[in-house]
Amino acid sequence: xxxxxxxxxxxxxxxxxxxxxxxxxxxxxxxxxxxxxxxxxxxxxxxxxxxxxxxxxxxxxxxxxxxxxxxxxxxxxxxxxxxxxxxxxxxxxxxxxxxxxxxxxxxxxxxxxxxxxxxxxxxxxxxxxxxxxxxxxxxxxxxxxxxxxxxxxxxxxxxxxxxxxxxxxxxxxxxxxxxxxxxxxxxxxxxxxxxxxxxxxxxxxxxxxxxxxxxxxxxxxxxxxxxxxxxxxxxxxxxxxxxxxxxxxxxxxxxxxxxxxxxxxxxxxxxxxxxxxxxxxxxxxxxxxxxxxx
Amino acid sequence: xxxxxxxxxxxxxxxxxxxxxxxxxxxxxxxxxxxxxxxxxxxxxxxxxxxxxxxxxxxxxxxxxxxxxxxxxxxxxxxxxxxxxxxxxxxxxxxxxxxxxxxxxxxxxxxxxxxxxxxxxxxxxxxxxxxxxxxxxxxxxxxxxxxxxxxxxxxxxxxxxxxxxxxxxxxxxxxxxxxxxxxxxxxxxxxxxxxxxxxxxxxxxxxxxxxxxxxxxxxxxxxxxxxxxxxxxxxxxxxxxxxxxxxxxxxxxxxxxxxxxxxxxxxxxxxxxxxxxxxxxxxxxxxxxxxxxx
Numbered sequence: 001x002x003x004x005x006x007x008x009x010x011x012x013x014x015x016x017x018x019x020x021x022x023x024x025x026x027x028x029x030x031x032x033x034x035x036x037x038x039x040x041x042x043x044x045x046x047x048x049x050x051x052x053x054x055x056x057x058x059x060x061x062x063x064x065x066x067x068x069x070x071x072x073x074x075x076x077x078x079x080x081x082x083x084x085x086x087x088x089x090x091x092x093x094x095x096x097x098x099x100x101x102x103x104x105x106x107x108x109x110x111x112x113x114x115x116x117x118x119x120x121x122x123x124x125x126x127x128x129x130x131x132x133x134x135x136x137x138x139x140x141x142x143x144x145x146x147x148x149x150x151x152x153x154x155x156x157x158x159x160x161x162x163x164x165x166x167x168x169x170x171x172x173x174x175x176x177x178x179x180x181x182x183x184x185x186x187x188x189x190x191x192x193x194x195x196x197x198x199x200x201x202x203x204x205x206x207x208x209x210x211x212x213x214x215x216x217x218x219x220x221x222x223x224x225x226x227x228x229x230x231x232x233x234x235x236x237x238x239x240x241x242x243x244x245x246x247x248x249x250x251x252x253x254x255x256x257x258x259x260x261x262x263x264x265x266x267x268x269x270x271x272x273x274x275x276x277x278x279x280x281x282x283x284x285x286x287x288x289x290x291x292x293x294x
Numbered sequence: 295x296x297x298x299x300x301x302x303x304x305x306x307x308x309x310x311x312x313x314x315x316x317x318x319x320x321x322x323x324x325x326x327x328x329x330x331x332x333x334x335x336x337x338x339x340x341x342x343x344x345x346x347x348x349x350x351x352x353x354x355x356x357x358x359x360x361x362x363x364x365x366x367x368x369x370x371x372x373x374x375x376x377x378x379x380x381x382x383x384x385x386x387x388x389x390x391x392x393x394x395x396x397x398x399x400x401x402x403x404x405x406x407x408x409x410x411x412x413x414x415x416x417x418x419x420x421x422x423x424x425x426x427x428x429x430x431x432x433x434x435x436x437x438x439x440x441x442x443x444x445x446x447x448x449x450x451x452x453x454x455x456x457x458x459x460x461x462x463x464x465x466x467x468x469x470x471x472x473x474x475x476x477x478x479x480x481x482x483x484x485x486x487x488x489x490x491x492x493x494x495x496x497x498x499x500x501x502x503x504x505x506x507x508x509x510x511x512x513x514x515x516x517x518x519x520x521x522x523x524x525x526x527x528x529x530x531x532x533x534x535x536x537x538x539x540x541x542x543x544x545x546x547x548x549x550x551x552x553x554x555x556x557x558x559x560x561x562x563x564x565x566x567x568x569x570x571x572x573x574x575x576x577x578x579x580x581x582x583x584x585x586x587x588x
Binding site for chain 1: 416418420421424425427453465468469474480481483485486489491
């Protein structure tokens with residue numbers, strides 16, 4: 001069993017991004033610039049955004065943090081988005097979700113210029129991804145694709161079971177792994193709450209991607225010997241032995257499943273650290289105009 | 295075994311569309327207007343477009359046919375598209391593919407206003423479909439969804455095997471049948487040229503959708519007893535007994551497969567006639583501003 005070390009891989013990719021930034025600057029180019037819009041005072045959102053800004057600094061990006069209280073109007077937020085769309089200094093930006101209840105999240109997402117949508121949430125990027133065109137990929141699927149590629153895990157012709165059909169993980173993963181590309185060319189089954197024989201499908205699969213958000217859902221009997229297991233879940237379970245009173249566990253019962261696997265991601269330190277890396281890579285691509293040429 | 299009669303269903307839906315058009319006109323509304331752009335002299339393209347224009351007449355739509363020789367420049371075609379985008383009389387339009395080799399099809403597709411993209415090929419519509427937002431669905435998948443709905447075929451919790459991952463049939467079908475909707479909520483496996491055990495996957499599936507473009511690919515041993523079989527293939531095979539020298543067959547060996555099925559679509563007269571119906575329904579939706587509100 002080999003551990004897929006998301007933390008180490010993320011550090012390595014950040015170093016590569018930094019080297020590329022250094023060489024862009026050395027040749028007189030523009031420094032990549034990511035902006036983050038943070039509304040309200042949700043502690044988790046603040047923590048995520050702080051992590052993103054810190055990562056920008058690590059790789060030599062310019063970063064801008066725009067913060068407003070939860071009482072901002074939808075019109076004001078849309079104006080901020082429009083300003084970022086227009087600002088040639090900004091290569092990409094994200095609006096941290098969730099937004100306060102009086103603001104229409106979909107409307108905000110749709111107002112972001114797809115060329116600066118480094119979260120990959122805009123329908124234009126989702127559609128381009130689905131059609132196999134160059135696109136900003138959403139963070140988690142992009143991170144998983146990086147893991148598969150960097151660890152040279154063969155996906156072509158493999159059977160792949162994806163647990164969970166969310167718009168940000170399960171559905172895009174199923175699209176990416178089905179398409180004619182590398183990684184890709186897998187035979188994917190997308191499982192969800194209405195699927196009748198999840199255990200059977202899972203244990204017949206060469207690659208298992210768990211993104212249900214259910215702690216320890218994937219048990220030993222659901223995993224084929226030699227399978228590759230990617231655990232996207234990040235669940236808090238009570239743990240009085242910890243100072244903070246909880247610990248993080250994935251959707252996979254790591255202790256019992258891992259001995260059966262060829263590769264497995266841990267939680268924490270697996271898929272999680274790769275999501276920020278994806279954001280940085282998308283921003284770099286935007287700065288280099290790799291996805292949209294003009 | 296019940297035959298899914300696409301020809302009869304298409305006729306019925308056209309009558310429903312016509313009734314709706316009549317009532318829009320009676321209440322002083324605008325008559326739906328579809329335009330078709332036809333470039334070059336490919337006989338198949340001419341035949342398809344003629345069929346679309348004729349169907350418009352049958353349901354009381356206005357229709358406009360814009361024809362040009364294969365020597366039209368890309369810039370001229372893009373100007374035609376832009377004019378149609380701007381023209382408030384036009385609710386939707388299609389640019390019949392394939393285009394001559396010197397014209398970039400992708401560029402033309404991307405230049406169509408998504409609000410008038412009644413073929414559902416623009417990334418915005420594909421992305422909205424993938425995200426579960428209101429969208430113009432591409433013709434063939436939309437036609438199949440209509441068949442499933444009108445014949446009250448249960449898809450929720452069923453296993454579904456899709457053969458073929460094209461952008462216009464297999465991939466969108468896998469997205470539509472996986473999503474939380476009705477029809478939908480199926481457990482979908484998307485199979486393609488790299489899939490190793492297609493026969494086994496097919497014969498374990500409650501619903502089988504064949505869109506490979508290979509005549510008689512699906513044989514009796516690949517179909518579960520009681521399965522629903524949707525045959526998207528339209529293949530020409532030589533037949534000296536026919537005046538025109540060929541006959542049309544699907545991807546399914548209808549003669550031997552049909553006795554095992556609960557439902558099956560014939561070829562011709564199955565999925566084929568439903569594609570024009572989809573185009574009419576999308577154009578009606580555009581006229582009623584059902585997908586895009588403004």
